Amino acid sequence: MSSLEEAIALLTPRRRLLAFTGAGISTESGIPDFRGPNGVWTKIDPSEFTFDKYVTNPETRKRSWQMRVSSGVLDAAPNPAHRALVDLWKAGRLIGVVTQNIDGLHQAAGLPDEAVVELHGNVRTVDCLECGASWTTEEVIARVDAGEEDPPCTECGGIIKVSVISFGQAMPMREVDLAQQWAAQCDAVVAIGSTLSVYPAAYVPLEAKETGAAYVIVNQGPTDHDDIADVVVPGPAGETLTSLASRLITNP
Numbered sequence: 539m540s541s542l543e544e545a546i547a548l549l550t551p552r553r554r555l556l557a558f559t560g561a562g563i564s565t566e567s568g569i570p571d572f573r574g575p576n577g578v579w580t581k582i583d584p585s586e587f588t589f590d591k592y593v594t595n596p597e598t599r600k601r602s603w604q605m606r607v608s609s610g611v612l613d614a615a616p617n618p619a620h621r622a623l624v625d626l627w628k629a630g631r632l633i634g635v636v637t638q639n640i641d642g643l644h645q646a647a648g649l650p651d652e653a654v655v656e657l658h659g660n661v662r663t664v665d666c667l668e669c670g671a672s673w674t675t676e677e678v679i680a681r682v683d684a685g686e687e688d689p690p691c692t693e694c695g696g697i698i699k700v701s702v703i704s705f706g707q708a709m710p711m712r713e714v715d716l717a718q719q720w721a722a723q724c725d726a727v728v729a730i731g732s733t734l735s736v737y738p739a740a741y742v743p744l745e746a747k748e749t750g751a752a753y754v755i756v757n758q759g760p761t762d763h764d765d766i767a768d769v770v771v772p773g774p775a776g777e778t779l780t781s782l783a784s785r786l787i788t789n790p
Contacts, residue, residue, distance in 0.1 A: 541769055541770060541771045541772065542771050542773075542778060542781060542782070544769045545728075545754045545756075545769045545771050545782060546782060546785045546786065548726070548752050548754065548768060548769055549726050549728070549752065549754065549782070549786060550785075550786060550789055552725040552726040552752060553630075553631065553725065554633050554723060554724045554725045554726070555626065555631050555632050555633065555724060555725075555726050555727070555728060555786075556632075556633055556634060556635075556636065556720050556721065556723075556724035556726070556727045556728070556746060556751070557623055557626075557632060557634070557635045557636070557727075557728050557730060558635075558636050558637070558727060558728070558729045558730070558732065558742050558743045559623075559635060559636075559637040559638065559639060559644070559729075559730045559731055559732065560637075560638045560639065560729075560730070560731045560732025560733065560734075560736075561638065561639060561731060561732070562730065562731020562732060562757055562758060562775060563617075563619045563620065563639070563730050563731035563775045564614065564617070564620075564639055564641055564643055564731070565731070565775075566617040566618070566619065566774065566775065566776045567614040567615060567616065567617045567620075567641075567643060568610065568614055569610075569611055569614050569641055585705070586598065586601075587601075587602060587704060587705065588704060588705045588706045589704040589705065589706040589707035590706055592697075592699060592704055593667065593697055596688050599688045599697070600687045600688050602700075603678075603679075603682045603687065603688065603689070604682075606661070606675065606679060606682075606700060607679055607682055607683065611640075611641050611661055612661070612662065612675060612676065612679075614641060614643060615643075615646070616643045616644075616646050616647035616648075617643075617775075617776050618776035618777070618779070618780045619730065619731075619775035619776045619778075619779045619780070620643050620644055620646070620647035621647050621648070621780075622776075622779035622780045622782070622783035622784075623635060623644065623647070623649065623779065623783070624647050624648040624649055625783045625784075625787060626783050626786065626787070627649055627653055629783075629786075629787045631786055631787070632653075633720055633723060633724055634653045634654065634655065634720050635649060635653060635654050635655070636655045636657065636717045636720060636721075636739075636742050637654060637655065637656055637657065637658075638657055638658050638732060638736065638739050639656070639658070640656065640658050640659050640660055640661045640702045641660075641661060642660050642661065642662045655713045655716050655717045655720070656713060657703075657709055657710075657713055657714065657717060657739045657742075658702055658703045658709070658739070659700075659701045659702035659703050659710070660701050660702065661675060661700055661701070661702055662674065662675050662701075663675060663700070663701040664677075664678045664698050664699065664700050664701060665698065665699060665701050666691035666693065666694065666696045666697070666698050667696055667697045667698065667699055668691060668694050668695075668696025668697065669691060669693055669694040669696060671691055671692070671693040671694070671698075672701075673698075675700060678698065709738065709739075714738070717742050718742070718745060721742050721743070721745040721746040721749065721751075722745070722746075722749050724746050724751050725750075725751055725752065726746075726751050726752040726753070726754065727742075727743045727746035727747065727751050727752070727753055727754070728754045728755075728756060728782075729743045729753070729754070729755045729756070729757070729761070729763065729767075730755075730756045730757070730775050730779065731756070731757060731758075731775050732757065732761065733757070733759070733760075733761050733762060734755070734761040734762045734763040735761070735762045740762070740763070743763065744763070744766070747766060747767075752768050753766065753767040753768050753769075754767060754768060754769045754770075754771065755767045755769070755770045755771065756771045756773065756775055756778050756779065756782075757770075757771075757772065757775075758772065758773065758774060758775075759772075
């Protein structure tokens with residue numbers, strides 16, 4: 539029996555699936571991962587973009603905005619893996635998605651906001667760190683394109699920042715609490731496209747496993763949880779999740 543068939547057999551009787559997704563689910567949408575051979579951190583030193591440096595160094599902010607302009611993330615579209623999770627949601631098999639991703643592609647694929655917990659924020663909005671005013675990222679990118687290298691808040695003149703969690707910045711407590719609730723409620727967790735090496739986010743599937751949930755991993759390469767999971771399915775997220783969702787929905 540293949541690992542995919544093992545995963546299907548394990549998940550078929552379970553009704554409350556939780557998906558935990560990382561950068562690997564979005565690589566088929568043209569968004570590079572962070573820790574792969576051609577990942578973001580092979581080209582950029584993450585220590586240069588800590589929260590402290592962002593708020594204290596105008597040059598860091600200028601580089602950050604230029605990265606947003608050239609990243610292409612805002613132009614990315616959902617792929618079959620995102621759509622497969624929507625199918626599971628519509629079929630009543632998925633209680634929600636906890637994601638490390640900031641691209642907003644789960645919602646773009648059709649999941650409602652209340653079905654997605656974004657532990658690391660969302661790149662599609664920008665907030666003022668002083669007064670809390672907010673804009674779409676497209677609005678701020680237009681200002682950068684027009685010549686504002688370090689655009690300030692239009693309301694109070696404060697520092698503005700894309701609504702993502704930087705190194706050294708606390709994760710949002712509401713999202714952390716909801717992720718923990720779902721981990722306690724699910725009867726199976728499927729981790730997709732994550733090396734499961736970034737904490738505290740990677741505690742979510744571990745918490746689900748500790749409460750008795752079945753644990754399936756879908757990833758192109760090895761992960762830090764391979765020895766803990768019940769089944770590991772190596773392979774691309776799109777093809778694997780499409781097959782998995784189709785079988786689980788066909789055999790309710």
